[in-house]
Amino acid sequence: MKQKSRRSFFKKASISLASFSLSSLLPPVLATGLNQRVFKIEPEVYFTTGFKTAEVSSNSALLWTRICSQPKPNPIIHKREEKVFRHPIEFDENMPVEQMDGAVKGIGGLVRATLLNAGKNIKSEWYPALEENDFTVEIPFDELKPETAYQIIWEAKLINSENIFETRGFFQTAPDSNSRKPIQLVTSTCQYFWSYDNDTRGFDSYDSMSRLNPDFFVHTGDYIYYDKPGPLAKTIAKARHKWHAMDSWSSLKDFFKNTPIYMEKDDHDLLKDDVYPTSDAYGELTFNDGLKIWNENAPIRNKPYRTFRWGKDLQMWLVEGREYRSANKLEDSPQKTIWGSAQKEWFQETVKASDATFKILFSPTPVVGPDRDAKIDNHANKSFQNEGDWLRDYLSAQKDMYVVNGDRHWQYVSVDGKTGLMEFGSGPVSDAHAQGWDQEDLRTEHRFLRVNGGFMGINVFREGDKPVIIFTHYDTNGNSVHEERFPES
Missing domain, CATH: 2.60.40.380 (Purple acid phosphatase-like, N-terminal)
Known part of the structure; x- marks a missing residue:
């Protein structure tokens, strides 16, 4: 205190x-x-x-x-559709970028x-x-x-x-590996400029996260959406504009003044839906263009997969799911991969070397799910079942290891029926972005399901000498809607 x-x-x-x-x-x-x-x-x-x-x-x-x-971004002049994602109405995709809403x-x-x-x-x-x-x-x-x-x-x-x-x-800075300092972090995913809550500040979730005074923030991908209108980012100039408009929201600027960030990319902030290295270009925008623009805007040192230690009781792994993957539609096999062999080897070596009490894998896509049957681009899908089975078996064999994922537009907690591995989906950053699952479709894997927006907080601390971790889902206004609490096993 x-x-x-x-x-x-x-x-x-x-x-x-x-x-x-x-x-x-x-x-x-x-x-x-x-x-x-x-x-x-x-x-x-x-x-x-x-x-x-x-x-x-x-x-x-x-x-x-x-x-x-x-000194300020261009004002928002377009009205929005009153449905999921809130696309802009009558947006001229061909107007000069410097005239677009949010341009800087x-x-x-x-x-x-x-x-x-x-x-x-x-x-x-x-x-x-x-x-x-x-x-x-x-x-x-x-x-x-x-x-x-x-x-x-x-x-x-x-x-x-x-x-x-x-x-x-x-x-x-982070505490060293011997420190028992309590840690509080927040995490979210999936934010589309036009799904904002407030036309002055942007997203309520960022202001709500600020009030928690977190030590740091993890964004698990889809920071922007190239393949949603307002504009569709089919050129380098339009792709860069998406970053300018998002980062100039007051709620984000104020949050990042005092809160460190770790970033992962997924498909929409790289090129387009379900992208992999040999995907076709999106208009004029190529996969390599998307990588360059990502590296301009996402401050990351060295490789896109990395691990960070925060004191004696927490270590986290941030992994890369787009640069090394096989084509999604290939027939599944032991060789088909999302992570690639070098990343998988690094992951096992660094997990084995860790003596942190709690371990968290931050994955841009689900590992446990459940996911929709039609999806084919993540470890919870049958299209990557071989690698998914390996990963779930490996993670569940580690003491006190959990998965936090992005990509899904609903909040959930799930438990894999075979291995017992637990996964926490933070949900999208705004209510206007929530969709893709039926609130009444509660599966056996679900411990919690909420088809709405918000974020998740994770607290690591000690009660006496006993380490404890708490995962809390919040709505966009910062109200707790679900909590899972685990002492060291």
């Missing part, structure tokens, strides 16, 4: 500072000629699409941002970040924000202290300019 109070005070007292522009305090450049005086005012740069602190470990973090030439133009310049702790600062070099990377920048920090609070000072400027725009944020 004391730790949380100190952290809340740090945020309120030190972090919630308004962004400001030093250039507004500087005099204009005066030019003269032909008895005229012309004031040349250099354009501002802005953090309109926010910033993220990612891949946080006990001694490192990866910072991401994009610099922009406009980028601008070239330089970015620098400084980390502050206990009066000491760690300052990065100036990093270029280049058009070829959609003006995004990633700044790595290493040799940080475990379980330590850092204030972030972001600075951006135009090249050859001294006028600096500044904004601030906060994060804490």
